[in-house]
Amino acid sequence: MHSVTDTLRFAFQPVVNLTTGGIAALEVLARPETGDILAEARRDPELDGRLAVLALRAAARKETLLPLHLNVFAATLADLGGLTPLHDAVRAAGRMPWEVTLDVVPPYTHVPQRALLEAVAAVREQGFRISADGIGDGDVPLRLLTDLSPDLVKLDASLLARPAAVRAMRTLCEQLGALVAIEGVETELQCAAAMAAGAQLAQGELFAPPARIPASDVYVPPRSPGAVALPKPGPSVREFIRPAALLPVTASAGQVRALLTGSPDVSGVLLVDQTGVPVRSVHRSRFLLSLSGRYGHALYADRPAFKLGDVPRTVGIDATAWEVLDVVAVGGRDRTSDDVAVVDRHGRCVGVVRLADLVRALAESRVEEAAALNPLTRLPGSDSITGEVDRWLANGRTCVLSWLDIDHFKQVNDGAGFAAGDELIRSVGRALVHAASGNTRVGHIGGDDFLVLADEDGLDPLVAAVLDARWTAGGRPVTLSLATVVCVPGSVADHRQAAAYLAPLKRAAKSLGGASWVLGRAGLPGHEIRRGSGGAPAQAGYMAVEPLR
Incomplete structure (x- = not known):
């Protein structure tokens, strides 16, 4: 009797590690010669489960030892309560369940969430890993995504045009202990955007198209095309x-x-x-x-x-x-x-x-760096940031150095208690780190003071993250002050001169009411008030201040 799977073939697409450039796994994709078997599988859980088994066997015939990704509809898991035949097929193929990741794909609408979560728990108990697929282009509820607690979240490449959304998902995944993958990467610009947003994995035509024979090599473009290379710190x-x-x-x-x-x-x-x-x-x-x-x-x-x-x-x-x-x-x-x-x-x-x-030496240096981290925020101290400033300046690169602190912090501690003050400092540090992108460096130099090194293009997200947010401690509103100095090549010799220009800018910012931001340029008199007087942006323009020395 003819079966819909008789003309079915499978293709393999690499899942690429963006850090190492190597193949992390292979996704096995059904490729019917006739008909739309995937539409049928969406309506028929038994067929969908059988496709997962056939995909596993197809990979076994290719004798690949790479980890595998197998697709299964969310409704299939909820309806079947697990995939016992797949577990048996994995064992028969000589593989281990933890070498297989189940890509749970949309739609999720009308899928009983409790049944789905119970089925996911069952396959996890068997040893399978779970990936939430189609995020950003599907209908998975955010609450369900967190309840699934996947090992991997696959984002649609269309989200790369919304980097804030990708960074938000990266933050969520860090809390869940999950990795972030970008699907459908077709251009080098998309790859660069995925790397900049913090994705660890990716797949798409750029790296290697789906093929009947598993790829042994993939193309990964340079990590930062067109970026100015900075000398890397470390022992000589x-x-x-x-x-x-x-x-x-x-x-x-x-x-x-x-x-x-x-x-x-x-x-x-x-x-x-x-x-x-x-x-x-x-x-x-x-x-x-x-x-x-x-x-x-x-x-x-x-x-x-x-x-x-x-x-x-x-x-x-x-x-x-x-x-x-x-x-x-x-x-x-x-x-x-x-x-x-x-x-x-x-x-x-x-x-x-x-x-x-x-x-051996680099491992020891990492231990020393860890010892130098601020115990409250786990951020590096001033030595790390100022050393990076000197490297940027030596390389002839414009650097933007910012000093951020919490207004009237002693009153915060006296009024709300030191525990609330410590939590506020940690929250500000987390906001800075999450908003940082590209080559931005964030340091905690003690107390309620932070030091940030960034490109000019990377400054606005940081400002929005810390000055537009509503900060409280013990139920009391708190404001922040930010001072920034832009150092173009030749304007300062080292971090000491940059800090000397920054000090009066900090005093100017602290003299303003509400959340404030003052920006100056090394070598030029005056400064520009960008936030202040109750938090409303002031008219742009340089205003007279004491001479910078």
């Missing part, structure tokens, strides 16, 4: 330089072998030209493995070692440890243990660094 590579084992580029494989076998601590050899510039990198394990194979010594011993080497990975002597990790991350995973050559400004090798040394 000079701290990790080891002596390099060097041989001329004309050396034979036998000469390299003699060096390696006579020096067990040497992890690799660099072949350099007459000027000392690295030309090839010979990794100890891969090289000796080539020679130890059948006929390996006879084939290679007298031949140039150049043929058994790889293009060397190099960094400048002024690089930081984080920049070395960027170099290591590019290319095949089989080369992550290769030494990285450190070269001077002429390209000559001055030594090598090893990945293990860097990872």
Whole structure:
């Protein structure tokens, strides 16, 4: 007897990790050759459940070991109360339920919510993960979304035109412990917007289209196309330089072998030209493995070692440890243990660094950074922000430095109690962090004072988040004051001069009534009142203040 599934085929679309650029999972999509089997499955829960089983078996036939995403209608789960046949099929395929994420797709209208939540609890008990699919273009109630407490929320790419909505979903997902994915990404601009909004995963035609054969590689555009690259903080590579084992580029494989076998601590050899510039990198394990194979010594011993080497990975002597990790991350995973050559400004090798040394040092630096976080807000202190200011200025980049504090905070503590004051400080810190985007940095420099470094374009969302909000402590209204100084290249030498320009602007902001904001420009007299006198925006324009020194 003919079945609607007889002509059914399946395609696989990668779910991409936007941080690593790798494939995090494969979504299995039904592709009928005739008819609209998905419309039938929407009306027939038994058929929909059978499609999920067939999708799992299709993936098993492709022998993919990647985690899988399988689609199932919300009504199917509510009607069937679970997917026992799918659980059995997963076991029969030699997979584990936690390797499978069920993408629960709309519509949700007329779906009994209690039955759906009970079914989700049942499949979770079996080990499956849950994804809420079609958010932003579907009809899932917000309360139901929080009750589902999904492991992953998939947002429609149309929401990228409303970045505030994506950031809001990211905040909700952080509270739920869920990841954010963007579906239907087709352009590099959409990808950049997804990254800027904080999405961790994405899928769409840009990365790889659905295909009958699971993709082994995907395209991910650069993280910030067109953005000005800032030097990354971190220890200097000079701290990790080891002596390099060097041989001329004309050396034979036998000469390299003699060096390696006579020096067990040497992890690799660099072949350099007459000027000392690295030309090839010979990794100890891969090289000796080539020679130890059948006929390996006879084939290679007298031949140039150049043929058994790889293009060397190099960094400048002024690089930081984080920049070395960027170099290591590019290319095949089989080369992550290769030494990285450190070269001077002429390209000559001055030594090598090893990945293990860097990872150990960077882990220790992260521990030190954690110790320096403000215990109340878990935000970095002034040293972190001022160091970033100096890096921006050294790179010739305009930086906008803002100082925010709570008006009459002592009265807040005296009237409402220190616990209410602490909670107010934490709330202001959270608002700043949630409104921050791109390269914005937020620091808590003590008491009720915050320091914010941002681009000019990133300033308005921060201002709206803290000055337009209604703040209270112990039921009493509270206002905030914000002072901002714009430092264009050449206007200040370092963060100390920027802070000197900022101090009188803060005094000017504090002298105004209500929520206030004063903006000045380093090197120019006066300032502009943007908020004040009870919170209403003042007329734009520079007004005389005491000279900035």
